[in-house]
Amino acid sequence: MTSKNDRLSFLEAMxxxxxxxxxxxxxxIMPRELTPGHLERQRAAVERPLKDANPLxxxxxxxxxxxxxxxxxxxGIQHGVFRKLKHGQYAIEARLDLHRMTVELARREVFQFIADCVRYGLRSVIILHGKGERNPDGVAQLKSHLAKWLPELPSVLAFHSAxxxxxxxxxxxxxxxxxxRDKQHNRELHGSP
Structure with missing residues:
Protein backbone atom coordinates (compact mmCIF):
# COMPACT_ATOMS: atom_id res chain seq x y z
CA MET A 1 0.00 0.00 0.00
CA THR A 2 1.40 3.40 -0.95
CA SER A 3 1.24 6.36 1.35
CA LYS A 4 -0.11 9.79 0.48
CA ASN A 5 3.46 11.17 0.43
CA ASP A 6 4.56 8.52 -2.06
CA ARG A 7 1.69 9.41 -4.34
CA LEU A 8 2.43 13.12 -4.13
CA SER A 9 6.13 12.46 -4.84
CA PHE A 10 5.20 10.38 -7.88
CA LEU A 11 2.84 13.04 -9.25
CA GLU A 12 5.49 15.74 -8.70
CA ALA A 13 8.08 13.67 -10.60
CA MET A 14 5.64 13.12 -13.48
CA ILE A 29 6.39 2.29 -47.33
CA MET A 30 5.78 -0.14 -50.14
CA PRO A 31 7.81 0.51 -53.30
CA ARG A 32 5.54 1.78 -56.03
CA GLU A 33 7.33 0.06 -58.87
CA LEU A 34 8.78 -3.43 -59.03
CA THR A 35 12.54 -3.65 -59.35
CA PRO A 36 14.17 -5.86 -62.01
CA GLY A 37 15.38 -8.18 -59.23
CA HIS A 38 11.85 -8.53 -57.87
CA LEU A 39 10.48 -9.33 -61.32
CA GLU A 40 13.21 -11.95 -61.89
CA ARG A 41 12.51 -13.67 -58.55
CA GLN A 42 8.78 -13.64 -59.31
CA ARG A 43 9.36 -15.17 -62.76
CA ALA A 44 11.70 -17.83 -61.35
CA ALA A 45 9.19 -18.78 -58.65
CA VAL A 46 6.47 -19.33 -61.25
CA GLU A 47 8.72 -21.29 -63.64
CA ARG A 48 10.46 -23.45 -61.02
CA PRO A 49 8.14 -24.33 -58.15
CA LEU A 50 9.77 -25.76 -55.03
CA LYS A 51 10.69 -29.40 -55.37
CA ASP A 52 9.34 -31.69 -52.67
CA ALA A 53 12.37 -33.34 -51.03
CA ASN A 54 10.12 -35.93 -49.42
CA PRO A 55 10.63 -39.26 -51.25
CA LEU A 56 7.58 -40.97 -49.75
CA GLY A 76 21.90 -57.26 -41.51
CA ILE A 77 19.71 -56.44 -38.50
CA GLN A 78 20.51 -58.98 -35.80
CA HIS A 79 17.70 -61.34 -34.83
CA GLY A 80 18.06 -60.51 -31.13
CA VAL A 81 17.82 -56.78 -31.82
CA PHE A 82 14.71 -57.27 -33.97
CA ARG A 83 13.14 -59.56 -31.34
CA LYS A 84 13.65 -56.88 -28.66
CA LEU A 85 12.06 -54.28 -30.96
CA LYS A 86 9.15 -56.60 -31.71
CA HIS A 87 8.43 -57.12 -28.00
CA GLY A 88 8.73 -53.43 -27.12
CA GLN A 89 11.81 -53.97 -24.96
CA TYR A 90 13.57 -50.79 -26.07
CA ALA A 91 12.73 -47.53 -24.33
CA ILE A 92 10.48 -45.40 -26.51
CA GLU A 93 12.40 -42.18 -27.06
CA ALA A 94 9.78 -40.31 -29.13
CA ARG A 95 6.28 -40.76 -30.48
CA LEU A 96 4.32 -39.48 -33.44
CA ASP A 97 0.53 -39.60 -33.41
CA LEU A 98 -1.07 -39.68 -36.87
CA HIS A 99 -4.68 -40.06 -35.71
CA ARG A 100 -7.12 -37.88 -37.65
CA MET A 101 -4.48 -36.79 -40.18
CA THR A 102 -4.95 -36.91 -43.92
CA VAL A 103 -2.63 -39.20 -45.87
CA GLU A 104 -0.75 -36.19 -47.30
CA LEU A 105 -0.24 -34.56 -43.90
CA ALA A 106 0.84 -37.91 -42.42
CA ARG A 107 3.34 -38.32 -45.30
CA ARG A 108 4.97 -35.00 -44.43
CA GLU A 109 4.91 -35.67 -40.67
CA VAL A 110 6.47 -39.15 -40.96
CA PHE A 111 9.27 -37.85 -43.21
CA GLN A 112 10.06 -34.97 -40.83
CA PHE A 113 9.73 -37.14 -37.69
CA ILE A 114 12.26 -39.72 -38.91
CA ALA A 115 14.64 -36.94 -40.03
CA ASP A 116 14.34 -35.35 -36.56
CA CYS A 117 14.99 -38.72 -34.89
CA VAL A 118 18.25 -39.09 -36.83
CA ARG A 119 19.23 -35.48 -36.10
CA TYR A 120 18.67 -35.87 -32.34
CA GLY A 121 20.06 -39.40 -32.05
CA LEU A 122 16.75 -41.12 -31.21
CA ARG A 123 16.92 -44.82 -32.07
CA SER A 124 13.70 -46.44 -30.82
CA VAL A 125 10.45 -44.60 -31.50
CA ILE A 126 6.76 -45.35 -31.94
CA ILE A 127 4.27 -44.13 -34.51
CA LEU A 128 0.57 -44.29 -33.63
CA HIS A 129 -1.35 -44.72 -36.88
CA GLY A 130 -4.66 -46.16 -35.69
CA LYS A 131 -6.42 -49.30 -36.85
CA GLY A 132 -8.90 -47.78 -39.28
CA GLU A 133 -11.74 -49.80 -37.74
CA ARG A 134 -14.28 -47.04 -38.42
CA ASN A 135 -13.57 -46.98 -42.15
CA PRO A 136 -16.56 -48.40 -44.05
CA ASP A 137 -14.32 -50.33 -46.45
CA GLY A 138 -12.29 -51.85 -43.59
CA VAL A 139 -9.01 -50.48 -44.99
CA ALA A 140 -6.62 -48.87 -42.52
CA GLN A 141 -5.44 -46.03 -44.79
CA LEU A 142 -2.65 -44.56 -42.65
CA LYS A 143 -1.41 -47.99 -41.61
CA SER A 144 -1.32 -49.13 -45.25
CA HIS A 145 0.65 -46.08 -46.33
CA LEU A 146 3.01 -46.27 -43.35
CA ALA A 147 3.86 -49.89 -44.24
CA LYS A 148 4.97 -48.63 -47.67
CA TRP A 149 6.68 -45.44 -46.50
CA LEU A 150 8.93 -46.75 -43.73
CA PRO A 151 11.02 -49.06 -45.97
CA GLU A 152 11.41 -46.14 -48.41
CA LEU A 153 13.34 -44.20 -45.76
CA PRO A 154 17.03 -45.24 -45.60
CA SER A 155 17.16 -44.16 -41.94
CA VAL A 156 14.60 -46.80 -40.92
CA LEU A 157 16.29 -50.10 -40.03
CA ALA A 158 13.26 -52.09 -38.88
CA PHE A 159 9.68 -51.80 -37.66
CA HIS A 160 7.06 -54.02 -36.05
CA SER A 161 3.50 -53.59 -34.82
CA ALA A 162 3.45 -52.63 -31.17
CA ARG A 181 27.38 -37.73 -34.88
CA ASP A 182 26.48 -40.91 -32.95
CA LYS A 183 28.57 -43.07 -35.30
CA GLN A 184 31.57 -40.80 -34.73
CA HIS A 185 31.02 -40.91 -30.97
CA ASN A 186 31.04 -44.74 -31.05
CA ARG A 187 34.23 -44.75 -33.12
CA GLU A 188 35.93 -42.48 -30.58
CA LEU A 189 34.58 -44.54 -27.67
CA HIS A 190 35.72 -47.89 -29.05
CA GLY A 191 38.84 -46.72 -30.85
CA SER A 192 37.88 -47.88 -34.33
CA PRO A 193 38.83 -45.82 -37.42
Missing part, protein backbone atom coordinates in the same frame (compact mmCIF):
# COMPACT_ATOMS: atom_id res chain seq x y z
CA UNK A 15 4.30 16.68 -13.83
CA UNK A 16 6.28 17.42 -17.02
CA UNK A 17 5.50 14.10 -18.72
CA UNK A 18 3.32 14.44 -21.83
CA UNK A 19 1.54 11.77 -23.80
CA UNK A 20 3.14 10.80 -27.11
CA UNK A 21 0.60 11.67 -29.77
CA UNK A 22 2.26 9.73 -32.57
CA UNK A 23 1.02 6.23 -33.36
CA UNK A 24 3.23 3.42 -32.09
CA UNK A 25 3.02 1.60 -35.41
CA UNK A 26 5.86 1.23 -37.83
CA UNK A 27 5.48 3.11 -41.06
CA UNK A 28 6.02 0.73 -43.94
CA UNK A 57 4.99 -41.95 -52.35
CA UNK A 58 1.33 -42.84 -52.17
CA UNK A 59 1.28 -45.06 -55.25
CA UNK A 60 0.82 -48.85 -55.27
CA UNK A 61 -0.12 -49.13 -51.59
CA UNK A 62 -1.34 -52.56 -50.49
CA UNK A 63 -4.51 -52.18 -48.41
CA UNK A 64 -4.20 -53.42 -44.81
CA UNK A 65 -6.88 -54.03 -42.21
CA UNK A 66 -7.06 -53.29 -38.49
CA UNK A 67 -5.66 -56.70 -37.51
CA UNK A 68 -2.76 -56.88 -40.00
CA UNK A 69 0.66 -56.88 -38.34
CA UNK A 70 3.42 -54.64 -39.69
CA UNK A 71 6.79 -56.40 -39.74
CA UNK A 72 9.92 -55.47 -41.71
CA UNK A 73 13.69 -55.29 -41.26
CA UNK A 74 16.66 -54.40 -43.42
CA UNK A 75 19.18 -57.14 -44.15
CA UNK A 163 2.59 -54.71 -28.13
CA UNK A 164 -0.99 -54.32 -26.89
CA UNK A 165 0.17 -52.03 -24.03
CA UNK A 166 1.51 -49.55 -26.60
CA UNK A 167 -1.42 -49.64 -29.05
CA UNK A 168 -1.22 -53.10 -30.61
CA UNK A 169 -1.85 -53.17 -34.36
CA UNK A 170 -2.73 -49.45 -34.21
CA UNK A 171 0.91 -48.49 -33.58
CA UNK A 172 4.34 -49.47 -34.80
CA UNK A 173 7.77 -49.56 -33.17
CA UNK A 174 10.45 -48.11 -35.43
CA UNK A 175 14.21 -48.58 -35.15
CA UNK A 176 16.11 -45.62 -36.59
CA UNK A 177 19.67 -45.64 -37.96
CA UNK A 178 22.37 -43.83 -36.00
CA UNK A 179 23.19 -40.33 -37.18
CA UNK A 180 26.73 -39.40 -38.24
Missing amino acids: KDVRRIRKSNRAEI TSENVDPLTALDILCWQRP EKRHGGTGAVYVMVRKGD
Whole structure:
Protein backbone atom coordinates (compact mmCIF):
# COMPACT_ATOMS: atom_id res chain seq x y z
CA MET A 1 0.00 0.00 0.00
CA THR A 2 1.40 3.40 -0.95
CA SER A 3 1.24 6.36 1.35
CA LYS A 4 -0.11 9.79 0.48
CA ASN A 5 3.46 11.17 0.43
CA ASP A 6 4.56 8.52 -2.06
CA ARG A 7 1.69 9.41 -4.34
CA LEU A 8 2.43 13.12 -4.13
CA SER A 9 6.13 12.46 -4.84
CA PHE A 10 5.20 10.38 -7.88
CA LEU A 11 2.84 13.04 -9.25
CA GLU A 12 5.49 15.74 -8.70
CA ALA A 13 8.08 13.67 -10.60
CA MET A 14 5.64 13.12 -13.48
CA LYS A 15 4.30 16.68 -13.83
CA ASP A 16 6.28 17.42 -17.02
CA VAL A 17 5.50 14.10 -18.72
CA ARG A 18 3.32 14.44 -21.83
CA ARG A 19 1.54 11.77 -23.80
CA ILE A 20 3.14 10.80 -27.11
CA ARG A 21 0.60 11.67 -29.77
CA LYS A 22 2.26 9.73 -32.57
CA SER A 23 1.02 6.23 -33.36
CA ASN A 24 3.23 3.42 -32.09
CA ARG A 25 3.02 1.60 -35.41
CA ALA A 26 5.86 1.23 -37.83
CA GLU A 27 5.48 3.11 -41.06
CA ILE A 28 6.02 0.73 -43.94
CA ILE A 29 6.39 2.29 -47.33
CA MET A 30 5.78 -0.14 -50.14
CA PRO A 31 7.81 0.51 -53.30
CA ARG A 32 5.54 1.78 -56.03
CA GLU A 33 7.33 0.06 -58.87
CA LEU A 34 8.78 -3.43 -59.03
CA THR A 35 12.54 -3.65 -59.35
CA PRO A 36 14.17 -5.86 -62.01
CA GLY A 37 15.38 -8.18 -59.23
CA HIS A 38 11.85 -8.53 -57.87
CA LEU A 39 10.48 -9.33 -61.32
CA GLU A 40 13.21 -11.95 -61.89
CA ARG A 41 12.51 -13.67 -58.55
CA GLN A 42 8.78 -13.64 -59.31
CA ARG A 43 9.36 -15.17 -62.76
CA ALA A 44 11.70 -17.83 -61.35
CA ALA A 45 9.19 -18.78 -58.65
CA VAL A 46 6.47 -19.33 -61.25
CA GLU A 47 8.72 -21.29 -63.64
CA ARG A 48 10.46 -23.45 -61.02
CA PRO A 49 8.14 -24.33 -58.15
CA LEU A 50 9.77 -25.76 -55.03
CA LYS A 51 10.69 -29.40 -55.37
CA ASP A 52 9.34 -31.69 -52.67
CA ALA A 53 12.37 -33.34 -51.03
CA ASN A 54 10.12 -35.93 -49.42
CA PRO A 55 10.63 -39.26 -51.25
CA LEU A 56 7.58 -40.97 -49.75
CA THR A 57 4.99 -41.95 -52.35
CA SER A 58 1.33 -42.84 -52.17
CA GLU A 59 1.28 -45.06 -55.25
CA ASN A 60 0.82 -48.85 -55.27
CA VAL A 61 -0.12 -49.13 -51.59
CA ASP A 62 -1.34 -52.56 -50.49
CA PRO A 63 -4.51 -52.18 -48.41
CA LEU A 64 -4.20 -53.42 -44.81
CA THR A 65 -6.88 -54.03 -42.21
CA ALA A 66 -7.06 -53.29 -38.49
CA LEU A 67 -5.66 -56.70 -37.51
CA ASP A 68 -2.76 -56.88 -40.00
CA ILE A 69 0.66 -56.88 -38.34
CA LEU A 70 3.42 -54.64 -39.69
CA CYS A 71 6.79 -56.40 -39.74
CA TRP A 72 9.92 -55.47 -41.71
CA GLN A 73 13.69 -55.29 -41.26
CA ARG A 74 16.66 -54.40 -43.42
CA PRO A 75 19.18 -57.14 -44.15
CA GLY A 76 21.90 -57.26 -41.51
CA ILE A 77 19.71 -56.44 -38.50
CA GLN A 78 20.51 -58.98 -35.80
CA HIS A 79 17.70 -61.34 -34.83
CA GLY A 80 18.06 -60.51 -31.13
CA VAL A 81 17.82 -56.78 -31.82
CA PHE A 82 14.71 -57.27 -33.97
CA ARG A 83 13.14 -59.56 -31.34
CA LYS A 84 13.65 -56.88 -28.66
CA LEU A 85 12.06 -54.28 -30.96
CA LYS A 86 9.15 -56.60 -31.71
CA HIS A 87 8.43 -57.12 -28.00
CA GLY A 88 8.73 -53.43 -27.12
CA GLN A 89 11.81 -53.97 -24.96
CA TYR A 90 13.57 -50.79 -26.07
CA ALA A 91 12.73 -47.53 -24.33
CA ILE A 92 10.48 -45.40 -26.51
CA GLU A 93 12.40 -42.18 -27.06
CA ALA A 94 9.78 -40.31 -29.13
CA ARG A 95 6.28 -40.76 -30.48
CA LEU A 96 4.32 -39.48 -33.44
CA ASP A 97 0.53 -39.60 -33.41
CA LEU A 98 -1.07 -39.68 -36.87
CA HIS A 99 -4.68 -40.06 -35.71
CA ARG A 100 -7.12 -37.88 -37.65
CA MET A 101 -4.48 -36.79 -40.18
CA THR A 102 -4.95 -36.91 -43.92
CA VAL A 103 -2.63 -39.20 -45.87
CA GLU A 104 -0.75 -36.19 -47.30
CA LEU A 105 -0.24 -34.56 -43.90
CA ALA A 106 0.84 -37.91 -42.42
CA ARG A 107 3.34 -38.32 -45.30
CA ARG A 108 4.97 -35.00 -44.43
CA GLU A 109 4.91 -35.67 -40.67
CA VAL A 110 6.47 -39.15 -40.96
CA PHE A 111 9.27 -37.85 -43.21
CA GLN A 112 10.06 -34.97 -40.83
CA PHE A 113 9.73 -37.14 -37.69
CA ILE A 114 12.26 -39.72 -38.91
CA ALA A 115 14.64 -36.94 -40.03
CA ASP A 116 14.34 -35.35 -36.56
CA CYS A 117 14.99 -38.72 -34.89
CA VAL A 118 18.25 -39.09 -36.83
CA ARG A 119 19.23 -35.48 -36.10
CA TYR A 120 18.67 -35.87 -32.34
CA GLY A 121 20.06 -39.40 -32.05
CA LEU A 122 16.75 -41.12 -31.21
CA ARG A 123 16.92 -44.82 -32.07
CA SER A 124 13.70 -46.44 -30.82
CA VAL A 125 10.45 -44.60 -31.50
CA ILE A 126 6.76 -45.35 -31.94
CA ILE A 127 4.27 -44.13 -34.51
CA LEU A 128 0.57 -44.29 -33.63
CA HIS A 129 -1.35 -44.72 -36.88
CA GLY A 130 -4.66 -46.16 -35.69
CA LYS A 131 -6.42 -49.30 -36.85
CA GLY A 132 -8.90 -47.78 -39.28
CA GLU A 133 -11.74 -49.80 -37.74
CA ARG A 134 -14.28 -47.04 -38.42
CA ASN A 135 -13.57 -46.98 -42.15
CA PRO A 136 -16.56 -48.40 -44.05
CA ASP A 137 -14.32 -50.33 -46.45
CA GLY A 138 -12.29 -51.85 -43.59
CA VAL A 139 -9.01 -50.48 -44.99
CA ALA A 140 -6.62 -48.87 -42.52
CA GLN A 141 -5.44 -46.03 -44.79
CA LEU A 142 -2.65 -44.56 -42.65
CA LYS A 143 -1.41 -47.99 -41.61
CA SER A 144 -1.32 -49.13 -45.25
CA HIS A 145 0.65 -46.08 -46.33
CA LEU A 146 3.01 -46.27 -43.35
CA ALA A 147 3.86 -49.89 -44.24
CA LYS A 148 4.97 -48.63 -47.67
CA TRP A 149 6.68 -45.44 -46.50
CA LEU A 150 8.93 -46.75 -43.73
CA PRO A 151 11.02 -49.06 -45.97
CA GLU A 152 11.41 -46.14 -48.41
CA LEU A 153 13.34 -44.20 -45.76
CA PRO A 154 17.03 -45.24 -45.60
CA SER A 155 17.16 -44.16 -41.94
CA VAL A 156 14.60 -46.80 -40.92
CA LEU A 157 16.29 -50.10 -40.03
CA ALA A 158 13.26 -52.09 -38.88
CA PHE A 159 9.68 -51.80 -37.66
CA HIS A 160 7.06 -54.02 -36.05
CA SER A 161 3.50 -53.59 -34.82
CA ALA A 162 3.45 -52.63 -31.17
CA GLU A 163 2.59 -54.71 -28.13
CA LYS A 164 -0.99 -54.32 -26.89
CA ARG A 165 0.17 -52.03 -24.03
CA HIS A 166 1.51 -49.55 -26.60
CA GLY A 167 -1.42 -49.64 -29.05
CA GLY A 168 -1.22 -53.10 -30.61
CA THR A 169 -1.85 -53.17 -34.36
CA GLY A 170 -2.73 -49.45 -34.21
CA ALA A 171 0.91 -48.49 -33.58
CA VAL A 172 4.34 -49.47 -34.80
CA TYR A 173 7.77 -49.56 -33.17
CA VAL A 174 10.45 -48.11 -35.43
CA MET A 175 14.21 -48.58 -35.15
CA VAL A 176 16.11 -45.62 -36.59
CA ARG A 177 19.67 -45.64 -37.96
CA LYS A 178 22.37 -43.83 -36.00
CA GLY A 179 23.19 -40.33 -37.18
CA ASP A 180 26.73 -39.40 -38.24
CA ARG A 181 27.38 -37.73 -34.88
CA ASP A 182 26.48 -40.91 -32.95
CA LYS A 183 28.57 -43.07 -35.30
CA GLN A 184 31.57 -40.80 -34.73
CA HIS A 185 31.02 -40.91 -30.97
CA ASN A 186 31.04 -44.74 -31.05
CA ARG A 187 34.23 -44.75 -33.12
CA GLU A 188 35.93 -42.48 -30.58
CA LEU A 189 34.58 -44.54 -27.67
CA HIS A 190 35.72 -47.89 -29.05
CA GLY A 191 38.84 -46.72 -30.85
CA SER A 192 37.88 -47.88 -34.33
CA PRO A 193 38.83 -45.82 -37.42
